Amino acid sequence: MSAWDLAFRARRAVVTAADGSRIETACTVGVRDGRIVAVVGHDDPADADVVVDLADDEVLLPGLVDTHVHVNEPGRTEWEGFASATTAAAAGGITTLIDMPLNSIPSTVSTDALDVKRAVAEPKARIDVGFWGGAVPGNVPDLRAMHEAGVFGFKCFLLHSGVDEFPPLSPDELEEAMREIASFDGLLIVHAEDAQIIADSENAGGRDYAGFLASRPRAAENTAIADVIAASQRTGCRVHILHLSSADAVPLVAAAKKDGVRITAETCPHYLSFAAEEIADGATQFKCCPPIREADNRDALWQALSDGVIDTVVTDHSPCTTELKRFDIGDFGVAWGGIASLQVSLAAVWSEARRRGHSVADVVGWMSAATAAQVGLETKGAIAVGKDADLVVFAPDQEFVVHAEELRHRNPVSAYDDRAVTGCVRSTWLAGRRVDLDGPAQGRLLTRG
Incomplete structure (x- = not known):
């Protein structure tokens, strides 16, 4: 009998050292029963039933962990679903995703709704899947039960979410929810935009992207984030700022961390890849909330990542049908706001990261190590050694052009359509088994802890 079920022999692999640092090195990785049991020298004997020899242009990476995905099933499966979402994720090197509590129907705001979501996901998940709960008006009594049922935390909005069945919290409701979540040391994740500032801003209607950008000003994010920080200080609740797009808020987050507030923040591939000045009028595939901002703002977000103020990069995969993007009229006011990017997120981030002098180990830190740590x-x-054998064979120098109709997302809508990117996922492995994008589902449902 062989010592290992499987071995990966790679001249380049991003491994984690005993001190927690990530280094790129030549090695052989031994796998048994779905777990990594050895990381040894590249030329050491590989006593395995199967040996996978990576090509010279390939790097072995840990699977990505995407903690911000809207799968939308049940209720809006025509937008996306667990079968299509997890297939696209696997094709892009993501081996674990955490599903948001909206835009499915029902929203995941009770244990009953969580049971519905799990029952739908289990037979379709091609990768491992966990779930966020939701914090909405009136469900504070449900929060502890959802926590005990294994959700990874609770999402809330401070303004209209885009769907009526997931209403926002008022300031008083936010603080009430935070006190309850703090009582069991849970995590609150916040869509932080101030409703009043946006209500007072310019109308978002029309084909003009500049007009849409003006309707979601940086001040709305900055004010809301300051309010969340203050509420966290009062309640002791752990908080996470979702999809940070305003670089003006970075000093607020940095100061809060320095003051001992238990706060983390994420940004997204689209904020790191695109700039408002490049978005054509009527190009509603770029609409998202908060919006894609100017090039100087993008540069500042990259700096915040480098400095460790922004902790993670996640997709905020928020798909919809082609019709809902309203390409027929190109009106930013009525088009659905959201960018689908599960399959292309690694390539998108790596393309821009390498241009700015970052390593593939840096990208692994933002999109795998830190996201896994955030949700425990x-x-x-x-x-x-001891980690799940969730692995990705990645060709960092291979270039390709994204074609939306070729992606595994349910609908052929992508802000990355026709964009040239670098970095190709050649295979994805979950618990030591290669993911067959057209084969049976092999993912597991995850719970917190």
Whole structure:
């Protein structure tokens, strides 16, 4: 009998050292029963039933952990669903995703709704899937039960969410929810835009992207984030700022961290890849909330990542049908706001990161290690002994052009359509088994802890 079920022999692999640092090195990774059991020298004997030899142009990475995905099933499966979402994720090197509590129907705001979501996901998940709960008006009594049922935390909005069945919290409701979540040391994740500032801003209607951008000003994010920080200080609740797009808020987050506030923040590939000045009028595939901002703002977000103020990069995959993007009229006021990017997120971030002098190990840190740590998935996010054998064979120098109709997303809508990117996922492995994009589902449903 062989010592290992499987071995990966790679001249380049991003592994995690004993001190937690990520290094790129030549090695052989041994796998048994779905876990990594050895990381040894590249030329050491590989006593395995199967040996996978990576090509010279390939790098072995830990699978990505995407903690911000709207799968939308049940209720809006025509927008996306667990079968299509997890297939697209696997094609893009993502081996774990955490599903948002909206835009499915019902929203995941009770244990009953969580049971519905899990029942739908289990037979379709091609990768591992966990779930966020929701914090909405009136469901404070449900929060502890959802926490005990294994959700990874609770999402809330401070303004209209875009769907009526997931209403926002008022300032008083926010603080009430935070006090309850703090009582069991849970995590609140916040869509932080101030409703009043946006209501007072310019109308978002029409084909003009500049007009849409003006309707979601940086001040709306900055004010809301300051309010969340203050409420966290009062309640002791752990908080996470979702899809940070305003670089003006970075000093607020940095100061809060320095003051001991338990706060983390994420940004998204589209904020790191695109700039408002480049978006054509009527190009509603770029509409998202908060919006894609100017090039100087994008540069500042990259700096915040480099400095460690922004902790993670996640997709905020928020798909819809082609019709809902309203390409027929190109009106930013009525088009659905959201960018689908599960399959292309790694390539998009790596393309821009390498141009700015970052390493593939940096990208692994933002998109795998830190995201796994944020939600407490201790066996994810690293190539190290004891971790799940969730692995990606990645060709960092291979260029390709994104074609929306060729992606595994349910609908052929993508802000990355016709964009040239660098970095190709050649295979994805979940618990030591290669993911067959057209084969049976092999993912597991995850719970917190």
